[in-house]
Amino acid sequence: MFSRILLCARGEIALRIIRACRELGIATVAAYSEADKDAVYLNFADETICIGPGPSDQSYLNIPAIISAAEVSDVEAIHPGYGFLSEVSRFAEVCRSCNVEFIGPSVTAMSQMGDKVKAREIAASTGASIVPGSKGAVETGEQAVEVAHEVNYPVLVKAGLGGGGRGMRVAHNDMSLLNCFAVAQSEAEAAFGSNAVYIEKYITGARHVEIQLLGDHHGNVIHLGDRDCSLQRRHQKLIEEAPCPVLDDTVREKLGQSAIAIAKHINYYGAGTVEFLVDEEGNYYFIEMNCRIQVEHPVTEMVTGVDILREQLRIASGERLSLRQDDINMQGVAIECRINAEDPVTFRPAPGTITKYYPPGGPGVRVDSHAYAGFTISPIYDSLVGKLIVHRRNRREAIACMQRALQEYIIDGIKTTIPLYIEIFDHSAFLSGRIDTKFVENVLDNGGFSNAKTGSGGTETGRTQQATTPQKGGK
Numbered sequence: 272m273f274s275r276i277l278l279c280a281r282g283e284i285a286l287r288i289i290r291a292c293r294e295l296g297i298a299t300v301a302a303y304s305e306a307d308k309d310a311v312y313l314n315f316a317d318e319t320i321c322i323g324p325g326p327s328d329q330s331y332l333n334i335p336a337i338i339s340a341a342e343v344s345d346v347e348a349i350h351p352g353y354g355f356l357s358e359v360s361r362f363a364e365v366c367r368s369c370n371v372e373f374i375g376p377s378v379t380a381m382s383q384m385g386d387k388v389k390a391r392e393i394a395a396s397t398g399a400s401i402v403p404g405s406k407g408a409v410e411t412g413e414q415a416v417e418v419a420h421e422v423n424y425p426v427l428v429k430a431g432l433g434g435g436g437r438g439m440r441v442a443h444n445d446m447s448l449l450n451c452f453a454v455a456q457s458e459a460e461a462a463f464g465s466n467a468v469y470i471e472k473y474i475t476g477a478r479h480v481e482i483q484l485l486g487d488h489h490g491n492v493i494h495l496g497d498r499d500c501s502l503q504r505r506h507q508k509l510i511e512e513a514p515c516p517v518l519d520d521t522v523r524e525k526l527g528q529s530a531i532a533i534a535k536h537i538n539y540y541g542a543g544t545v546e547f548l549v550d551e552e553g554n555y556y557f558i559e560m561n562c563r564i565q566v567e568h569p570v571t572e573m574v575t576g577v578d579i580l581r582e583q584l585r586i587a588s589g590e591r592l593s594l595r596q597d598d599i600n601m602q603g604v605a606i607e608c609r610i611n612a613e614d615p616v617t618f619r620p621a622p623g624t625i626t627k628y629y630p631p632g633g634p635g636v637r638v639d640s641h642a643y644a645g646f647t648i649s650p651i652y653d654s655l656v657g658k659l660i661v662h663r664r665n666r667r668e669a670i671a672c673m674q675r676a677l678q679e680y681i682i683d684g685i686k687t688t689i690p691l692y693i694e695i696f697d698h699s700a701f702l703s704g705r706i707d708t709k710f711v712e713n714v715l716d717n718g719g720f721s722n723a724k725t726g727s728g729g730t731e732t733g734r735t736q737q738a739t740t741p742q743k744g745g746k
Protein backbone atom coordinates (compact mmCIF):
# COMPACT_ATOMS: atom_id res chain seq x y z
CA MET A 272 0.00 0.00 0.00
CA PHE A 273 1.13 3.57 -0.63
CA SER A 274 2.47 5.48 2.34
CA ARG A 275 2.07 8.98 0.89
CA ILE A 276 0.02 10.42 -1.96
CA LEU A 277 -0.72 13.79 -3.53
CA LEU A 278 -4.30 14.66 -4.03
CA CYS A 279 -5.03 16.86 -6.92
CA ALA A 280 -8.71 17.48 -6.34
CA ARG A 281 -10.85 20.00 -4.53
CA GLY A 282 -14.14 20.26 -2.70
CA GLU A 283 -16.05 17.34 -1.31
CA ILE A 284 -14.08 14.69 -3.20
CA ALA A 285 -10.78 16.01 -1.79
CA LEU A 286 -12.24 15.56 1.67
CA ARG A 287 -13.53 12.08 0.77
CA ILE A 288 -10.06 11.02 -0.43
CA ILE A 289 -8.39 12.42 2.71
CA ARG A 290 -10.85 10.48 4.86
CA ALA A 291 -10.13 7.22 3.04
CA CYS A 292 -6.37 7.78 3.26
CA ARG A 293 -6.48 8.54 6.97
CA GLU A 294 -8.33 5.31 7.65
CA LEU A 295 -5.75 3.41 5.60
CA GLY A 296 -2.79 5.15 7.25
CA ILE A 297 -1.74 6.87 4.02
CA ALA A 298 -0.26 10.36 4.45
CA THR A 299 -1.83 12.97 2.19
CA VAL A 300 -0.39 16.05 0.57
CA ALA A 301 -3.27 18.21 -0.62
CA ALA A 302 -2.60 20.33 -3.71
CA TYR A 303 -4.75 23.45 -3.69
CA SER A 304 -5.22 26.64 -5.69
CA GLU A 305 -5.00 30.11 -4.16
CA ALA A 306 -8.79 30.31 -4.40
CA ASP A 307 -9.10 27.26 -2.11
CA LYS A 308 -6.59 28.37 0.51
CA ASP A 309 -9.28 28.58 3.20
CA ALA A 310 -10.80 25.16 2.51
CA VAL A 311 -11.30 23.41 5.84
CA TYR A 312 -10.34 19.98 4.54
CA LEU A 313 -6.79 21.25 4.06
CA ASN A 314 -6.51 20.99 7.86
CA PHE A 315 -7.10 17.26 7.67
CA ALA A 316 -4.33 16.61 5.12
CA ASP A 317 -0.87 15.85 6.45
CA GLU A 318 0.63 18.54 4.24
CA THR A 319 -0.60 21.05 1.72
CA ILE A 320 0.98 22.59 -1.33
CA CYS A 321 -0.22 25.51 -3.42
CA ILE A 322 -0.16 24.75 -7.15
CA GLY A 323 -1.15 28.14 -8.52
CA PRO A 324 -3.87 30.76 -8.90
CA GLY A 325 -7.60 30.03 -8.86
CA PRO A 326 -8.32 29.56 -12.57
CA SER A 327 -8.13 25.81 -13.21
CA ASP A 328 -5.81 26.07 -16.19
CA GLN A 329 -3.23 27.63 -13.87
CA SER A 330 -3.64 25.12 -11.02
CA TYR A 331 -5.82 21.98 -11.09
CA LEU A 332 -5.21 21.55 -14.84
CA ASN A 333 -1.58 22.68 -14.79
CA ILE A 334 0.35 19.45 -15.36
CA PRO A 335 3.90 20.86 -14.83
CA ALA A 336 2.83 22.51 -11.55
CA ILE A 337 1.24 19.29 -10.31
CA ILE A 338 4.19 17.12 -11.28
CA SER A 339 6.57 19.56 -9.54
CA ALA A 340 4.37 19.42 -6.45
CA ALA A 341 4.51 15.61 -6.55
CA GLU A 342 8.29 15.67 -6.84
CA VAL A 343 8.78 18.27 -4.11
CA SER A 344 6.51 16.42 -1.74
CA ASP A 345 8.00 13.04 -2.56
CA VAL A 346 4.76 11.12 -3.04
CA GLU A 347 4.29 7.68 -4.56
CA ALA A 348 0.98 8.40 -6.28
CA ILE A 349 -1.50 11.09 -7.35
CA HIS A 350 -5.24 10.88 -6.81
CA PRO A 351 -6.98 13.03 -9.45
CA GLY A 352 -10.50 12.91 -7.90
CA TYR A 353 -13.09 13.53 -10.58
CA GLY A 354 -13.24 16.29 -13.19
CA PHE A 355 -10.06 18.27 -13.93
CA LEU A 356 -7.31 15.83 -15.05
CA SER A 357 -8.98 12.64 -13.88
CA GLU A 358 -9.78 11.47 -17.41
CA VAL A 359 -6.84 13.00 -19.25
CA SER A 360 -4.75 10.07 -20.46
CA ARG A 361 -1.79 12.35 -21.20
CA PHE A 362 -1.67 13.30 -17.51
CA ALA A 363 -1.68 9.64 -16.44
CA GLU A 364 1.15 9.03 -18.89
CA VAL A 365 3.23 11.94 -17.59
CA CYS A 366 2.70 10.87 -13.96
CA ARG A 367 3.82 7.33 -14.65
CA SER A 368 6.80 8.42 -16.72
CA CYS A 369 7.88 10.45 -13.66
CA ASN A 370 7.52 7.33 -11.50
CA VAL A 371 4.48 8.60 -9.72
CA GLU A 372 1.51 6.25 -9.94
CA PHE A 373 -1.67 7.77 -11.35
CA ILE A 374 -4.58 6.42 -9.31
CA GLY A 375 -6.72 5.30 -12.21
CA PRO A 376 -6.73 2.88 -15.12
CA SER A 377 -4.15 2.34 -17.86
CA VAL A 378 -3.40 5.10 -20.34
CA THR A 379 -4.72 2.87 -23.12
CA ALA A 380 -8.04 2.21 -21.38
CA MET A 381 -8.40 5.93 -20.68
CA SER A 382 -7.78 6.93 -24.27
CA GLN A 383 -10.02 4.18 -25.63
CA MET A 384 -12.95 5.19 -23.44
CA GLY A 385 -12.22 8.95 -23.51
CA ASP A 386 -13.06 8.96 -27.18
CA LYS A 387 -16.77 8.17 -27.20
CA VAL A 388 -16.78 7.14 -30.85
CA LYS A 389 -14.07 4.56 -30.14
CA ALA A 390 -15.84 3.53 -26.94
CA ARG A 391 -18.98 2.70 -28.94
CA GLU A 392 -16.97 0.50 -31.29
CA ILE A 393 -15.29 -1.31 -28.40
CA ALA A 394 -18.55 -1.84 -26.54
CA ALA A 395 -20.19 -3.18 -29.71
CA SER A 396 -17.28 -5.56 -30.29
CA THR A 397 -17.96 -7.15 -26.88
CA GLY A 398 -21.59 -7.79 -27.86
CA ALA A 399 -23.06 -4.83 -25.95
CA SER A 400 -25.88 -3.08 -27.70
CA ILE A 401 -25.04 0.53 -28.46
CA VAL A 402 -27.47 3.30 -29.33
CA PRO A 403 -28.24 3.12 -33.07
CA GLY A 404 -26.28 5.85 -34.80
CA SER A 405 -23.28 6.74 -36.90
CA LYS A 406 -20.49 4.22 -37.36
CA GLY A 407 -17.81 6.72 -36.50
CA ALA A 408 -17.49 10.48 -36.39
CA VAL A 409 -19.67 12.38 -38.87
CA GLU A 410 -18.06 15.14 -40.88
CA THR A 411 -20.83 16.98 -42.68
CA GLY A 412 -24.44 17.93 -42.12
CA GLU A 413 -25.42 15.85 -45.17
CA GLN A 414 -23.83 12.72 -43.70
CA ALA A 415 -25.62 13.45 -40.44
CA VAL A 416 -28.94 13.61 -42.29
CA GLU A 417 -28.22 10.23 -43.92
CA VAL A 418 -27.65 8.64 -40.52
CA ALA A 419 -30.78 10.30 -39.15
CA HIS A 420 -32.84 8.78 -41.99
CA GLU A 421 -31.44 5.34 -41.17
CA VAL A 422 -32.19 5.50 -37.44
CA ASN A 423 -35.19 7.87 -37.62
CA TYR A 424 -35.63 11.16 -35.81
CA PRO A 425 -35.19 12.43 -33.16
CA VAL A 426 -31.40 12.20 -33.09
CA LEU A 427 -28.71 13.57 -30.83
CA VAL A 428 -25.49 15.21 -32.05
CA LYS A 429 -22.80 14.41 -29.48
CA ALA A 430 -19.20 15.54 -29.10
CA GLY A 431 -16.68 12.70 -29.47
CA LEU A 432 -14.67 13.97 -26.51
CA GLY A 433 -17.71 15.37 -24.70
CA GLY A 434 -18.54 15.08 -21.04
CA GLY A 435 -20.52 16.62 -18.23
CA GLY A 436 -23.70 16.64 -20.28
CA ARG A 437 -22.27 19.41 -22.46
CA GLY A 438 -22.18 19.66 -26.24
CA MET A 439 -25.32 17.62 -27.00
CA ARG A 440 -28.03 18.78 -29.36
CA VAL A 441 -31.32 17.11 -30.19
CA ALA A 442 -32.65 17.40 -33.76
CA HIS A 443 -36.18 16.44 -34.82
CA ASN A 444 -35.92 16.93 -38.57
CA ASP A 445 -33.48 17.58 -41.43
CA MET A 446 -33.69 21.31 -41.07
CA SER A 447 -32.93 21.38 -37.35
CA LEU A 448 -30.14 18.82 -37.82
CA LEU A 449 -28.51 20.81 -40.62
CA ASN A 450 -28.88 23.96 -38.54
CA CYS A 451 -27.33 22.57 -35.39
CA PHE A 452 -24.64 20.37 -36.93
CA ALA A 453 -21.99 22.99 -37.67
CA VAL A 454 -22.71 24.74 -34.38
CA ALA A 455 -22.25 21.43 -32.55
CA GLN A 456 -18.92 20.93 -34.31
CA SER A 457 -17.59 24.34 -33.37
CA GLU A 458 -18.88 24.04 -29.81
CA ALA A 459 -17.13 20.69 -29.52
CA GLU A 460 -13.91 22.24 -30.81
CA ALA A 461 -14.13 25.12 -28.33
CA ALA A 462 -15.07 23.00 -25.31
CA PHE A 463 -13.10 19.80 -25.89
CA GLY A 464 -10.37 20.71 -28.39
CA SER A 465 -11.76 18.47 -31.16
CA ASN A 466 -14.62 19.12 -33.55
CA ALA A 467 -15.41 15.39 -33.86
CA VAL A 468 -19.12 14.76 -33.39
CA TYR A 469 -21.27 11.67 -33.87
CA ILE A 470 -24.96 10.90 -34.14
CA GLU A 471 -27.09 8.74 -31.87
CA LYS A 472 -30.77 8.08 -32.07
CA TYR A 473 -32.42 10.03 -29.27
CA ILE A 474 -33.94 7.38 -26.98
CA THR A 475 -37.24 8.78 -25.75
CA GLY A 476 -38.54 7.88 -22.30
CA ALA A 477 -35.19 6.38 -21.26
CA ARG A 478 -33.72 5.93 -17.82
CA HIS A 479 -30.03 6.33 -17.11
CA VAL A 480 -28.75 3.20 -15.35
CA GLU A 481 -25.08 2.64 -14.65
CA ILE A 482 -22.90 -0.15 -13.29
CA GLN A 483 -20.09 0.47 -10.80
CA LEU A 484 -17.00 -1.61 -11.52
CA LEU A 485 -13.82 -2.45 -9.68
CA GLY A 486 -10.94 -4.13 -11.46
CA ASP A 487 -7.43 -4.95 -10.25
CA HIS A 488 -4.05 -5.30 -11.94
CA HIS A 489 -4.43 -9.08 -11.86
CA GLY A 490 -7.32 -9.36 -14.32
CA ASN A 491 -10.14 -9.53 -11.75
CA VAL A 492 -13.20 -7.40 -12.43
CA ILE A 493 -16.37 -7.28 -10.36
CA HIS A 494 -19.42 -5.05 -10.37
CA LEU A 495 -21.10 -3.44 -7.39
CA GLY A 496 -24.57 -3.34 -8.87
CA ASP A 497 -26.52 -0.57 -10.52
CA ARG A 498 -27.40 3.05 -9.87
CA ASP A 499 -30.27 4.96 -11.40
CA CYS A 500 -29.30 8.50 -12.35
CA SER A 501 -32.37 9.45 -14.38
CA LEU A 502 -33.21 12.52 -12.33
CA GLN A 503 -31.29 15.08 -14.37
CA ARG A 504 -31.44 18.58 -15.69
CA ARG A 505 -29.82 19.40 -19.01
CA HIS A 506 -28.30 15.91 -19.19
CA GLN A 507 -26.61 16.39 -15.82
CA LYS A 508 -27.40 14.26 -12.80
CA LEU A 509 -29.13 15.72 -9.75
CA ILE A 510 -30.44 12.73 -7.79
CA GLU A 511 -29.09 9.18 -7.90
CA GLU A 512 -30.28 6.00 -6.27
CA ALA A 513 -29.17 2.43 -5.83
CA PRO A 514 -30.54 0.08 -6.90
CA CYS A 515 -32.67 1.30 -9.83
CA PRO A 516 -36.25 1.16 -8.51
CA VAL A 517 -37.85 -0.35 -11.61
CA LEU A 518 -35.24 -2.57 -13.25
CA ASP A 519 -36.20 -6.07 -14.23
CA ASP A 520 -33.77 -8.58 -12.67
CA THR A 521 -32.95 -10.12 -16.05
CA VAL A 522 -31.98 -6.71 -17.42
CA ARG A 523 -30.04 -5.97 -14.23
CA GLU A 524 -28.04 -9.14 -14.66
CA LYS A 525 -27.36 -8.38 -18.33
CA LEU A 526 -26.14 -4.84 -17.57
CA GLY A 527 -23.71 -6.20 -14.97
CA GLN A 528 -22.37 -8.84 -17.34
CA SER A 529 -22.11 -6.40 -20.22
CA ALA A 530 -20.19 -3.88 -18.10
CA ILE A 531 -17.76 -6.56 -16.97
CA ALA A 532 -17.23 -7.78 -20.53
CA ILE A 533 -16.38 -4.25 -21.68
CA ALA A 534 -13.97 -3.73 -18.76
CA LYS A 535 -12.26 -7.07 -19.30
CA HIS A 536 -11.89 -6.36 -23.00
CA ILE A 537 -9.80 -3.25 -22.25
CA ASN A 538 -7.95 -4.82 -19.28
CA TYR A 539 -9.55 -2.30 -17.01
CA TYR A 540 -8.23 -1.71 -13.52
CA GLY A 541 -9.36 0.83 -10.93
CA ALA A 542 -12.84 2.10 -10.19
CA GLY A 543 -14.97 2.76 -13.26
CA THR A 544 -18.56 3.07 -14.38
CA VAL A 545 -20.32 1.83 -17.49
CA GLU A 546 -23.37 3.90 -18.34
CA PHE A 547 -26.47 2.67 -20.16
CA LEU A 548 -29.81 4.00 -21.25
CA VAL A 549 -32.73 1.67 -20.61
CA ASP A 550 -35.93 2.31 -22.56
CA GLU A 551 -39.53 1.61 -21.58
CA GLU A 552 -39.43 -1.88 -23.12
CA GLY A 553 -36.32 -2.82 -21.15
CA ASN A 554 -33.97 -2.48 -24.16
CA TYR A 555 -30.62 -1.20 -22.98
CA TYR A 556 -27.88 0.66 -24.78
CA PHE A 557 -24.30 1.42 -23.80
CA ILE A 558 -23.60 5.18 -23.85
CA GLU A 559 -20.17 5.59 -22.27
CA MET A 560 -17.67 4.50 -19.66
CA ASN A 561 -16.25 6.84 -17.02
CA CYS A 562 -12.74 5.86 -16.01
CA ARG A 563 -12.68 7.49 -12.57
CA ILE A 564 -14.48 7.76 -9.28
CA GLN A 565 -17.92 9.30 -9.78
CA VAL A 566 -19.78 11.90 -7.77
CA GLU A 567 -22.54 9.40 -7.05
CA HIS A 568 -20.31 6.57 -5.75
CA PRO A 569 -21.67 6.89 -2.15
CA VAL A 570 -25.06 5.34 -2.99
CA THR A 571 -23.27 2.19 -4.09
CA GLU A 572 -21.06 2.29 -0.99
CA MET A 573 -24.15 2.46 1.20
CA VAL A 574 -26.01 -0.47 -0.35
CA THR A 575 -22.97 -2.74 -0.79
CA GLY A 576 -20.97 -1.75 2.30
CA VAL A 577 -17.88 -1.50 0.06
CA ASP A 578 -15.65 1.54 0.56
CA ILE A 579 -14.95 2.31 -3.10
CA LEU A 580 -12.23 4.88 -2.37
CA ARG A 581 -10.41 2.39 -0.18
CA GLU A 582 -10.61 -0.27 -2.91
CA GLN A 583 -9.45 2.24 -5.51
CA LEU A 584 -6.36 3.05 -3.43
CA ARG A 585 -5.64 -0.62 -2.73
CA ILE A 586 -5.96 -1.55 -6.40
CA ALA A 587 -3.71 1.32 -7.54
CA SER A 588 -1.01 0.13 -5.17
CA GLY A 589 -1.09 -3.27 -6.89
CA GLU A 590 -3.11 -5.21 -4.33
CA ARG A 591 -5.66 -7.76 -5.44
CA LEU A 592 -9.38 -7.08 -5.13
CA SER A 593 -10.40 -8.09 -1.64
CA LEU A 594 -13.88 -9.08 -2.86
CA ARG A 595 -15.32 -11.57 -5.28
CA GLN A 596 -18.56 -11.10 -7.17
CA ASP A 597 -20.32 -13.48 -4.77
CA ASP A 598 -19.38 -11.25 -1.83
CA ILE A 599 -21.44 -8.37 -3.21
CA ASN A 600 -24.95 -8.06 -1.79
CA MET A 601 -27.13 -5.02 -2.14
CA GLN A 602 -28.86 -4.18 1.12
CA GLY A 603 -31.71 -1.68 1.20
CA VAL A 604 -31.98 1.51 -0.83
CA ALA A 605 -29.67 4.54 -0.93
CA ILE A 606 -30.50 7.91 -2.50
CA GLU A 607 -28.24 10.91 -3.05
CA CYS A 608 -29.15 14.53 -3.73
CA ARG A 609 -26.47 16.76 -5.18
CA ILE A 610 -26.75 20.01 -3.28
CA ASN A 611 -25.69 22.65 -5.80
CA ALA A 612 -25.27 26.37 -5.28
CA GLU A 613 -27.80 27.13 -7.98
CA ASP A 614 -31.03 28.93 -8.45
CA PRO A 615 -33.55 26.09 -8.01
CA VAL A 616 -35.74 27.45 -10.80
CA THR A 617 -33.32 28.56 -13.51
CA PHE A 618 -30.40 26.32 -12.50
CA ARG A 619 -28.10 29.28 -12.88
CA PRO A 620 -25.01 29.01 -10.64
CA ALA A 621 -25.48 31.05 -7.46
CA PRO A 622 -22.03 31.39 -5.91
CA GLY A 623 -21.59 33.32 -2.69
CA THR A 624 -20.75 33.02 0.98
CA ILE A 625 -22.57 30.61 3.25
CA THR A 626 -23.65 32.55 6.31
CA LYS A 627 -25.21 29.73 8.31
CA TYR A 628 -24.64 26.02 7.87
CA TYR A 629 -26.20 23.08 9.64
CA PRO A 630 -26.12 19.66 7.95
CA PRO A 631 -28.72 17.01 8.74
CA GLY A 632 -27.84 13.85 10.64
CA GLY A 633 -29.49 11.05 12.53
CA PRO A 634 -30.16 7.47 11.44
CA GLY A 635 -29.50 6.68 7.81
CA VAL A 636 -28.01 10.06 6.86
CA ARG A 637 -24.59 10.73 5.35
CA VAL A 638 -23.38 14.15 4.23
CA ASP A 639 -20.26 14.42 2.07
CA SER A 640 -19.52 18.13 2.01
CA HIS A 641 -16.66 20.56 2.42
CA ALA A 642 -19.02 23.42 3.27
CA TYR A 643 -19.17 25.38 6.52
CA ALA A 644 -20.50 28.73 7.73
CA GLY A 645 -18.27 31.42 6.27
CA PHE A 646 -17.22 29.29 3.27
CA THR A 647 -17.45 30.97 -0.12
CA ILE A 648 -18.63 28.99 -3.13
CA SER A 649 -16.42 30.36 -5.86
CA PRO A 650 -17.83 31.19 -9.28
CA ILE A 651 -14.76 29.69 -10.94
CA TYR A 652 -15.43 26.07 -9.93
CA ASP A 653 -18.44 23.80 -10.12
CA SER A 654 -21.36 24.60 -7.89
CA LEU A 655 -21.48 21.39 -5.82
CA VAL A 656 -21.84 22.32 -2.15
CA GLY A 657 -22.16 18.74 -0.99
CA LYS A 658 -24.04 15.50 -1.28
CA LEU A 659 -26.86 14.39 0.97
CA ILE A 660 -27.11 10.62 1.03
CA VAL A 661 -29.62 8.44 2.85
CA HIS A 662 -29.69 4.68 3.29
CA ARG A 663 -32.68 2.77 4.64
CA ARG A 664 -34.16 -0.71 4.43
CA ASN A 665 -36.43 0.05 1.50
CA ARG A 666 -37.32 2.85 -0.88
CA ARG A 667 -40.30 4.09 1.12
CA GLU A 668 -38.16 4.54 4.22
CA ALA A 669 -35.30 6.06 2.22
CA ILE A 670 -37.69 8.64 0.76
CA ALA A 671 -39.08 9.49 4.21
CA CYS A 672 -35.54 9.85 5.51
CA MET A 673 -34.54 12.11 2.62
CA GLN A 674 -37.64 14.25 3.07
CA ARG A 675 -36.86 14.97 6.70
CA ALA A 676 -33.10 15.39 6.02
CA LEU A 677 -33.81 17.96 3.28
CA GLN A 678 -36.01 19.86 5.73
CA GLU A 679 -33.21 19.86 8.32
CA TYR A 680 -30.45 21.01 5.98
CA ILE A 681 -29.71 24.68 6.70
CA ILE A 682 -27.59 26.54 4.16
CA ASP A 683 -28.11 30.29 4.40
CA GLY A 684 -26.57 33.05 2.28
CA ILE A 685 -26.74 31.26 -1.08
CA LYS A 686 -29.45 29.68 -3.18
CA THR A 687 -29.34 25.90 -3.42
CA THR A 688 -31.22 23.10 -5.14
CA ILE A 689 -32.72 21.92 -1.81
CA PRO A 690 -36.17 23.51 -2.39
CA LEU A 691 -36.41 21.80 -5.77
CA TYR A 692 -35.60 18.46 -4.14
CA ILE A 693 -38.23 19.00 -1.45
CA GLU A 694 -40.77 19.28 -4.27
CA ILE A 695 -39.39 16.35 -6.23
CA PHE A 696 -39.63 14.14 -3.14
CA ASP A 697 -43.28 15.09 -2.97
CA HIS A 698 -44.09 14.33 -6.60
CA SER A 699 -46.15 11.22 -7.34
CA ALA A 700 -44.17 10.21 -10.44
CA PHE A 701 -40.88 10.34 -8.57
CA LEU A 702 -42.34 8.57 -5.54
CA SER A 703 -43.58 5.71 -7.69
CA GLY A 704 -40.28 5.55 -9.59
CA ARG A 705 -41.95 6.36 -12.93
CA ILE A 706 -39.59 8.95 -14.35
CA ASP A 707 -37.23 9.29 -17.28
CA THR A 708 -34.28 11.59 -17.96
CA LYS A 709 -36.62 14.39 -19.11
CA PHE A 710 -38.77 14.32 -15.96
CA VAL A 711 -37.55 17.62 -14.45
CA GLU A 712 -37.67 19.51 -17.74
CA ASN A 713 -41.12 18.14 -18.55
CA VAL A 714 -42.53 19.16 -15.18
CA LEU A 715 -40.95 22.61 -15.41
CA ASP A 716 -42.26 23.06 -18.96
CA ASN A 717 -45.73 22.25 -17.69
CA GLY A 718 -45.80 24.88 -14.99
CA GLY A 719 -43.50 23.43 -12.36
CA PHE A 720 -43.68 21.10 -9.40
CA SER A 721 -46.17 22.94 -7.21
CA ASN A 722 -48.38 23.31 -10.23
CA ALA A 723 -48.22 19.62 -10.98
CA LYS A 724 -49.35 18.84 -7.47
CA THR A 725 -51.90 21.53 -6.74
CA GLY A 726 -53.05 22.31 -10.22
CA SER A 727 -52.58 26.02 -9.56
CA GLY A 728 -49.92 28.44 -10.71
CA GLY A 729 -47.21 30.09 -8.71
CA THR A 730 -44.60 27.36 -8.67
CA GLU A 731 -41.74 29.65 -9.33
CA THR A 732 -42.64 31.90 -6.48
CA GLY A 733 -42.90 28.89 -4.24
CA ARG A 734 -39.46 27.77 -5.08
CA THR A 735 -37.54 30.99 -5.29
CA GLN A 736 -39.07 32.28 -2.17
CA GLN A 737 -38.13 29.26 -0.20
CA ALA A 738 -35.81 30.24 2.42
CA THR A 739 -32.33 29.06 2.12
CA THR A 740 -33.15 27.93 5.64
CA PRO A 741 -35.87 25.32 5.18
CA GLN A 742 -38.91 26.02 7.28
CA LYS A 743 -41.14 23.59 9.05
CA GLY A 744 -43.61 22.18 6.59
CA GLY A 745 -41.32 22.72 3.60
CA LYS A 746 -42.59 24.89 0.80
Ligand code: ADP
Binds near residue numbers: 402
Ligand atom coordinates in the same frame (compact mmCIF):
# COMPACT_ATOMS: atom_id res chain seq x y z
P1 ADP B 1 -21.78 13.07 -20.87
O1 ADP B 1 -20.53 12.28 -21.03
O2 ADP B 1 -21.69 14.44 -21.42
O3 ADP B 1 -22.33 12.99 -19.48
P2 ADP B 1 -23.54 10.91 -21.77
O4 ADP B 1 -23.36 10.23 -23.05
O5 ADP B 1 -23.09 10.20 -20.52
O6 ADP B 1 -22.85 12.36 -21.83
O7 ADP B 1 -25.07 11.31 -21.58
C1 ADP B 1 -25.53 12.13 -20.55
C2 ADP B 1 -27.05 12.13 -20.54
O8 ADP B 1 -27.55 12.60 -21.80
C3 ADP B 1 -27.69 10.77 -20.35
O9 ADP B 1 -27.80 10.40 -19.01
C4 ADP B 1 -29.05 11.00 -20.99
O10 ADP B 1 -29.90 11.74 -20.14
C5 ADP B 1 -28.70 11.89 -22.17
N1 ADP B 1 -28.43 11.07 -23.37
C6 ADP B 1 -27.22 10.71 -23.86
N2 ADP B 1 -27.35 9.98 -24.98
C7 ADP B 1 -28.67 9.88 -25.22
C8 ADP B 1 -29.46 9.26 -26.24
N3 ADP B 1 -28.91 8.62 -27.26
N4 ADP B 1 -30.82 9.36 -26.15
C9 ADP B 1 -31.41 10.03 -25.13
N5 ADP B 1 -30.72 10.64 -24.16
C10 ADP B 1 -29.37 10.57 -24.20
